[in-house]
Amino acid sequence: MRKWRRPAHTVRLRLTLLYGAMFLLSAVGLLAITNLVGLGGTRVSRSAPPEALPVEPATLAAATDRIAWLQAQLSDTHAAQARQLLIGSALALAVMAVLSLVLGRLIAGRVLRPLRMITAATRRISADNLHERLAAQGPADEVKDLADTIDELLERLENSFAAQRRFVANASHELRTPLATMRASLDVALAKPEPVPVQTAALADRLRTELDQVDRLLEGFLMLARTQHVALTDRTTLSLRHLATDALDARAADITAGNLTVHSAGVVDDSAWTQGNGTLLTRMIDNVIDNAITHNHEGGWIRLAATTDGTTAQLVVETGGRLLDQHQVDRLAQPFQRLGADRTHSGNGSGLGLSIVATIAAAHGGTLDLRARPEGGLRVAISLPAAAVPAEVAA
Structure with a gap:
């Protein structure tokens, strides 16, 4: 179950409340003035001179009763008008409260739109495309x-x-x-x-x-x-299977010297293709294979698999060995990071192999994932954008 998170107090929310409060206070002031003027006009109408009223009765008592009755009617009318005005003011205030929030949100969004554009453009810029600029247009504000x-x-x-x-x-x-x-x-x-x-x-x-x-x-x-x-303009379509098998064939002597067993049943799948610089991708796969051979133990094993799901092509290289700490494994993609000389039988590593792999993968829009296997050893997974299998190969 996804944990509920309290919404952040964004600038747009604060501006919405501020603008909404300003609109609402303006509406309250306008309604107060309207009520004061309306009630004052009604009171003035009550003080009209009696001579303006038609007097039909002939006697003074009848005229006095008539005036008293008219004053009572006028008082009742004034009270009814006051109640209607208050009810109307309350309804208008409720409508204005909702309308103030809506208008405040729209105005806040309009004011913050340039900042959102700047934020989105800044997020797109990384170390690989520092040449891009925001180039904001508009007045000098x-x-x-x-x-x-x-x-x-x-x-x-x-x-x-x-x-x-x-x-x-x-x-x-x-x-x-x-x-x-x-x-x-x-x-x-x-x-x-x-x-x-x-x-x-x-x-x-x-x-x-x-x-x-x-x-x-x-x-x-x-x-x-x-x-x-380098700008990756010279892109070619390459097979992860071919790159992996070529790297294994070139290091057959080292594999034999280390008495290593290679399990490459998953590499027979030739559907994992990607596009990129051939020299860099070859170096990336070579480094992974070198790492699997160098950082292994006598009589160990190496397992390779190349797969694809249609959008991502992945090469997985696993090796056996002792149990590793995942926190230390996470640092292997950084330059000059090693797990220690006791894991290698040669000790000739420079500490740059996997960092080069991570950099090449990132330059091609991919990722490098390093995992300590629960049974012991290391799992190296390279994920790259998948490419369509060339027509001549599919044929």
């Missing part, structure tokens, strides 16, 4: 000043994001040159004809391993910067 201020803020944010991405890309490119020089120097030192001491060879192997790790880290930085900055 407080609302337009607010929209212009938000546009200036978006421009500063766009420049900041662009500068950050340029810095990451440029730094990664520049750092690759000294890394290549260091690797070449190691190779030259080890290739000399003189015998190389065992400790020197071990140190060179250790340095080469660390250089490879830094190179993978820089490659991850470049991929993140490219994914966050």
Whole structure:
């Protein structure tokens, strides 16, 4: 059962009550003036001189009785008119109360319409489309000043994001040159004809391993910067089944070395297709498969399934292992987040694999869902907008 929530006190509600109260007070004042004028006019009519009334009786007593009777009739008429006026005023006040609320709501909505447009436009703008602007039209009032201020803020944010991405890309490119020089120097030192001491060879192997790790880290930085900055204009229709099977075939040696068992019965379904950048989608699937192989235990297993419901194409990769904490799993999509070295048999991860997967999926309008399996292990699900199966494939 859905829990009842108290309605929020919105600005429109407050403005509606304020405008409604103003309209209602105006109606009350108008009715009060009308009643005072009406009752005053009736009292004046009672004080009309007796000479204006026709006097038919001849005797003074009969005339006095006639005047008394007319005054009584006039008093009764005045009381009836006063009651009718009060009843009419009460009905008019009730109608005006409802009408005041309706008019107040309409006017409040009219006043807040530019703010609602600004709010809707601001919600559409994210880190991926900071180039968009509100560009509010209208007179130079407080609302337009607010929209212009938000546009200036978006421009500063766009420049900041662009500068950050340029810095990451440029730094990664520049750092690759000294890394290549260091690797070449190691190779030259080890290739000399003189015998190389065992400790020197071990140190060179250790340095080469660390250089490879830094190179993978820089490659991850470049991929993140490219994914966050590139416009996905070169879209092609790709099969999640083909991407997954290609990634498995390319890593057959690693799977054999880890004595891993792959269950890919669900990948035979070739109906899960999507559209996007082929290079980025391939890298995304490769990272997921690499994560499943690297972060596994000796003699473990990997289960893959590619499915679609017509609107969403999904690739699910599951691995076995120990029980994981869901709070820690939720942070794996962030850069440099790991579950610990005890879950990996190689320890060569850079902590950027799943963050790259999440970024590529988001750039294609998809999502990455990470779940700790109740039986132990990890479940990685990538959901992307589904595309129609190409005609040649369907044939």
